[in-house]
Amino acid sequence: MNNTWRILVVDDEVAMRESLAAWLREDGYVVDGAASGREAVEMARGAPYDIYFLDLKMPPGIGGIETMIEIRKLQPEATVVIITAYATVDTAINALKEGAQEYMVKPCNPEEISLFVKRTIEVKNLQRENQYLRQKLTRHYSFQDIVSKNAAMHAIFDLIKEVASQRSTVLIQGASGTGKELVARALHEAGGRASRPFVGVSCAALAETLLESELFGHEKGAFTGAVARKRGKFEVAGGGSIFLDEIGDISPKLQMDLLRVLQERRFFRLGGTEEIPMEARIIAATNRNLQEAVEKGDFREDLFYRLNVINIRLPSLCERREDIPLLVNHFIERLALEAGKPVRDVTKAALKLLMDHDWPGNVRELENTVERAIVTARGETLDVADFDFLMQSPRGGSKWNAPDGMSLAEIEKHAVESVLDRTGGNIKLASEILGVDRSTLYAMVRRHNIPR
Amino acid sequence: MLIGLLPVEGVAGADMDALESFVARHYECEVRRLPDLAMPADGYDTHRSQYDATALLKAALAVHPVETDRLLVVTDKDIFIPMLTFIFGQAQVDGPAALLSLARLRQEFYGMPARRELMLERARKEIVHELGHTFGLVHCADKQCAMALSINVTNIDIKRDALCGACARHLADRLEALAG
Numbered sequence: 001m002n003n004t005w006r007i008l009v010v011d012d013e014v015a016m017r018e019s020l021a022a023w024l025r026e027d028g029y030v031v032d033g034a035a036s037g038r039e040a041v042e043m044a045r046g047a048p049y050d051i052y053f054l055d056l057k058m059p060p061g062i063g064g065i066e067t068m069i070e071i072r073k074l075q076p077e078a079t080v081v082i083i084t085a086y087a088t089v090d091t092a093i094n095a096l097k098e099g100a101q102e103y104m105v106k107p108c109n110p111e112e113i114s115l116f117v118k119r120t121i122e123v124k125n126l127q128r129e130n131q132y133l134r135q136k137l138t139r140h141y142s143f144q145d146i147v148s149k150n151a152a153m154h155a156i157f158d159l160i161k162e163v164a165s166q167r168s169t170v171l172i173q174g175a176s177g178t179g180k181e182l183v184a185r186a187l188h189e190a191g192g193r194a195s196r197p198f199v200g201v202s203c204a205a206l207a208e209t210l211l212e213s214e215l216f217g218h219e220k221g222a223f224t225g226a227v228a229r230k231r232g233k234f235e236v237a238g239g240g241s242i243f244l245d246e247i248g249d250i251s252p253k254l255q256m257d258l259l260r261v262l263q264e265r266r267f268f269r270l271g272g273t274e275e276i277p278m279e280a281r282i283i284a285a286t287n288r289n290l291q292e293a294v295e296k297g298d299f300r301e302d303l304f305y306r307l308n309v310i311n312i313r314l315p316s317l318c319e320r321r322e323d324i325p326l327l328v329n330h331f332i333e334r335l336a337l338e339a340g341k342p343v344r345d346v347t348k349a350a351l352k353l354l355m356d357h358d359w360p361g362n363v364r365e366l367e368n369t370v371e372r373a374i375v376t377a378r379g380e381t382l383d384v385a386d387f388d389f390l391m392q393s394p395r396g397g398s399k400w401n402a403p404d405g406m407s408l409a410e411i412e413k414h415a416v417e418s419v420l421d422r423t424g425g426n427i428k429l430a431s432e433i434l435g436v437d438r439s440t441l442y443a444m445v446r447r448h449n450i451p452r
Numbered sequence: 453m454l455i456g457l458l459p460v461e462g463v464a465g466a467d468m469d470a471l472e473s474f475v476a477r478h479y480e481c482e483v484r485r486l487p488d489l490a491m492p493a494d495g496y497d498t499h500r501s502q503y504d505a506t507a508l509l510k511a512a513l514a515v516h517p518v519e520t521d522r523l524l525v526v527t528d529k530d531i532f533i534p535m536l537t538f539i540f541g542q543a544q545v546d547g548p549a550a551l552l553s554l555a556r557l558r559q560e561f562y563g564m565p566a567r568r569e570l571m572l573e574r575a576r577k578e579i580v581h582e583l584g585h586t587f588g589l590v591h592c593a594d595k596q597c598a599m600a601l602s603i604n605v606t607n608i609d610i611k612r613d614a615l616c617g618a619c620a621r622h623l624a625d626r627l628e629a630l631a632g
């Protein structure tokens with residue numbers, strides 16, 4: 001079917017525009033009309049077209065060639081046909097030099113235009129098919145939502161499949177941005193709990209007392225502000241999975257409480273006497289080295305062993321560089337759609353650049369990088385220039401002076417406040433800008449009493 | 453369903469009779485023959501010595517009765533749209549009206565002896581084609597299907613005056629939706 005291909009006919013003469021559009025619609029294309037070059041550029045910006053028919057002479061405002069140049073800036077791959085009258089054939093030849101694929105002298109033979117459109121669409125179909133095959137390749141290498149052809153990752157996929165239906169606690173360790181939550185979700189989705197809830201809790205996000213009530217729930221009047229009974233995450237998760245992220249950051253008191261839940265598989269709401277069975281599977285994750293924390297006495301050894309029944313250690317992105325092309329394609333496929341941009345591919349040179357880059361923020365940083373490139377990209381293919389921002393040093397060149405009489409803590413507080421302000425309170429984004437973990441940022445917010 | 457048949461002045465009554473009975477038979481529906489449409493003042497283009505399809509369709513839509521579901525305008529004149537040297541016909545995809553020219557369906561247009569039966573056979577195919585568009589059908593890759601795009605009479609002569617299986621199913625769905 002042709003109904004996914006879009007054509008824009010641009011002519012100031014309404015009869016010309018409408019009749020050509022109607023004729024092309026009979027072929028099944030989605031065809032719109034624009035009365036001026038400016039309108040055409042605006043429409044192209046809103047939603048790109050695959051083929052543009054532009055009349056060379058369009059008074060007033062910008063003519064066909066200028067319109068083509070503007071559209072090209074937005075969509076380097078767009079097919080542009082310049083329509084001209086006999087008197088202006090020379091200018092039309094000039095249009096080819098400026099990058100038009102074709103010029104047509106009106107009136108033209110139906111055969112000529114019909115063949116041109118057919119061939120153009122055939123080529124575009126082929127490109128689309130290649131893209132589809134690439135997507136298929138991505139799917140071939142993916143497990144749930146995780147894309148990889150790395151051997152260590154595939155061992156993890158196998159382990160996930162093997163243990164997904166068990167009840168044993170899982171501890172996922174990996175640097176920030178390596179995809180710990182994705183693994184937790186895969187564990188949930190691949191097993192017999194998929195139809196039940198998956199409940200995530202970021203342990204670093206909440207103060208101790210809040211986290212307690214968040215996990216276990218509370219009865220009405222359990223503490224000031226407990227105006228009604230509230231079910232905790234353990235209860236909400238039911239027979240599903242509960243994902244305790246940043247488990248390495250919980251307080252000794254909570255470590256103790258959690259240990260008890262794991263041992264007895266039941267708990268009480270805060271201020272409550274009713275015993276509630278714990279049926280959810282616990283999946284814990286941390287970017288800290290928990291063994292080390294145990295040795296230093298920061299983390300309970302008994303809790304560590306209870307959590308660490310099944311251990312999954314996620315490699316950093318640098319340990320699985322071969323996945324970068326797959327991941328980039330995967331992100332383009334998903335994020336271009338979300339961003340409403342026509343980006344479909346990435347050049348080899350840009351891929352090489354990404355493969356050579358160090359990724360301290362791992363897959364998440366790669367994802368953010370691809371997203372940023374897509375949002376600002378002009379064409380259908382991401383190129384080296386679209387990743388220019390990776391090369392720029394994040395700091396400006398001018399010398400920075402600390403305000404007089406301000407302590408480091410105060411500077412930190414101001415920095416966090418201003419970034420949160422800029423991101424509208426979005427912790428995820430703010431933590432990326434500041435280059436710290438979300439848990440660290442939460443801790444700073446708490447430490448400085450920053451209102452959110 | 454009611455299909456209106458609107459001849460533009462100059463089409464032979466006998467040709468219209470033949471096409472009318474074909475449309476009624478083909479769609480198994482009521483067909484109403486409307487009085488001849490006078491050629492609109494802006495219908496003739498002196499530079500091109502042809503008739504403007506857009507102007508003709510506009511004039512036809514202005515007089516077509518509201519109760520007709522689809523309107524088929526038939527002319528004996530050679531018609532064009534500004535971008536193209538000529539067209540056999542034009543339809544609004546999913547719209548109320550279609551226009552068909554008999555001029556280039558005639559052998560005599562190409563300097564050959566007249567063959568009325570051949571002209572009517574081509575006209576039947578193009579009627580199924582243009583009305584097909586008004587029911588939402590678009591061009592078909594099956595060269596024998598009436599919905600295949602024709603840019604010359606050779607293309608038309610290869611076609612049948614019926615739809616291929618896929619187009620026929622699509623049309624049946626559309627007609628059903630129209631009735632319901």
Ligand SMILES: [Zn+2]
Pocket residue numbers: 026581585591601
């Ligand atoms: Zn057609």
Ligand SMILES: [Zn+2]
Pocket residue numbers: 592593594597598599600615616617618619620
């Ligand atoms: Zn067909």
